[in-house]
Amino acid sequence: MVKVRFPLLAVLVIVNLYGCRAQPYVWHGSPYADPAPAPGLSLSDTAGEPFELSSLRGSLVLIYFGYTYCPDVCPATLGDVARAMEQLGAQAQHARLVFVTVDPDRDSPPVLRRYLDAFDGSFIGLTGTAGDLEAARRAYGVLAEQEPHQDGEAYLVSHTARLFLIDPDGLLKASYPFGTPRDELLADMRHALEDVP
Amino acid sequence: MMRRLVTLAAAAAILLCGCGLFEQGIEIDDPWVRPALAGSNTAAYFRLVNRGADDRLLGAVALVASEAAIHRTFMDAQGMMQMAEQEVVEAPAGAELVFEPGGLHVMLLNLSRDLLVNERISITLVFEKAGEVSFDVPVESR
Numbered sequence: 001m002v003k004v005r006f007p008l009l010a011v012l013v014i015v016n017l018y019g020c021r022a023q024p025y026v027w028h029g030s031p032y033a034d035p036a037p038a039p040g041l042s043l044s045d046t047a048g049e050p051f052e053l054s055s056l057r058g059s060l061v062l063i064y065f066g067y068t069y070c071p072d073v074c075p076a077t078l079g080d081v082a083r084a085m086e087q088l089g090a091q092a093q094h095a096r097l098v099f100v101t102v103d104p105d106r107d108s109p110p111v112l113r114r115y116l117d118a119f120d121g122s123f124i125g126l127t128g129t130a131g132d133l134e135a136a137r138r139a140y141g142v143l144a145e146q147e148p149h150q151d152g153e154a155y156l157v158s159h160t161a162r163l164f165l166i167d168p169d170g171l172l173k174a175s176y177p178f179g180t181p182r183d184e185l186l187a188d189m190r191h192a193l194e195d196v197p
Numbered sequence: 198m199m200r201r202l203v204t205l206a207a208a209a210a211i212l213l214c215g216c217g218l219f220e221q222g223i224e225i226d227d228p229w230v231r232p233a234l235a236g237s238n239t240a241a242y243f244r245l246v247n248r249g250a251d252d253r254l255l256g257a258v259a260l261v262a263s264e265a266a267i268h269r270t271f272m273d274a275q276g277m278m279q280m281a282e283q284e285v286v287e288a289p290a291g292a293e294l295v296f297e298p299g300g301l302h303v304m305l306l307n308l309s310r311d312l313l314v315n316e317r318i319s320i321t322l323v324f325e326k327a328g329e330v331s332f333d334v335p336v337e338s339r
Contacts (some may be wrong), residue, residue: 071238071305072270073278075231076298079338118234143277154264154306158279178278179299 028184029174037138038172043128047115061166067103068115102144208305211303221327224311240302245294252326262305
């Protein structure tokens, strides 16, 4: 048996080292308790091409459901993400925002592209059939409802306005409510990109 | 002496009129409007302080948009973000109303031109007592 000269000191050192080991990262958003592969989206992009979420494996992906007629919540959120991408610097090449429309009647691919380009040319816009869009919303727990308006073309759409964060391994890790401070979102994005060279 | 007083009074009048941010007791601070493309929608935000008598905000006008309306964004019971048009916003004497993203805002629909950063637009708020209060709003990306 090895004789420890200063047993109490040894115990204290071991306890100290144990306490100093890397603590798990505390997400600013609402983390998913058991991160699972993010649900796919059977939708098409603004070039009319079928979109595969798996094609973004290796990148951090933020998914947002919104519409271009939205004057307040959607521009605010996309603006926040665009600013966060700027702060990422070179790492932004490994980050993508995917905008899924909740208003396919007005958000045609050209309308989506023009709208998204005003924020960041790398933002991906998705649309599809009513059924496929409904399925996408259901997969992410997103609700959307067209509000009645006397002018047929000027309706508003109420919708869940959360941002969903998918890590480079394709796992749905956290979601963020509208109004999440930019620096908190950025911190989580940086953490998710830590292992990406 | 009289000339000096008249000059001072004229200068004060010019300063107050030219300011545009303090009319009929209504003070508007830090206005800004988000950039947007022609044909699309955007929102203007500011801080409003009523330094006059009790009043009510009845609406807004902006020539740069087909329609301007005061809305309040809120989250409903199901967690969806909704916007409710505000026909009237109470502005009691001394009240401070904050128009900010996710809250009260002046919705500008169907812009007649692109709003580019560093440009300015004019917005007019219509009050029951104070009448029309106009002010410049810079286009800013915040």
